[in-house]
Amino acid sequence: MPKYRKKPVIIEAVRLTDRIIDAEQPSSDHWPGVTFYPIERYALIRTLEGTMRADIGDWIIKGIKGELYPCKPDIFEATYDPI
Numbered sequence: 618m619p620k621y622r623k624k625p626v627i628i629e630a631v632r633l634t635d636r637i638i639d640a641e642q643p644s645s646d647h648w649p650g651v652t653f654y655p656i657e658r659y660a661l662i663r664t665l666e667g668t669m670r671a672d673i674g675d676w677i678i679k680g681i682k683g684e685l686y687p688c689k690p691d692i693f694e695a696t697y698d699p700i
Contacts, residue, residue: 627700630693631678633660633671650685651677662687 631637638653638660650663660671664686671677672688678688688696 626681628681629696630676630688630697632690633673633675633677633687635673638673648685660687 618623619672635658638655638658640650641651641653652661654660658673660677662669662671662677665684666686669687674690676688676693677685678693679685
């Protein structure tokens with residue numbers, strides 16, 4: 618099978634924390650497509666692939682087309698470096 622290298626792309630990302638869940642509102646323009654569940658301590662994100670769950674500690678990444686999606690911490694750390 619042929620091999621490919623991922624193009625270097627700078628992304629925006631934020632780690633989901635208790636503070637974010639407690640402070641943000643589901644209708645916030647800052648979080649389009651994200652619904653926060655403060656009692657249950659998670660968020661649901663509408664992505665191009667369907668609705669995905671982000672738990673405390675997961676990263677929320679803004680893709681190259683402005684879409685948001687969750688990423689588990691181990692995958693994020695293996696894939697991205699801070700700049």
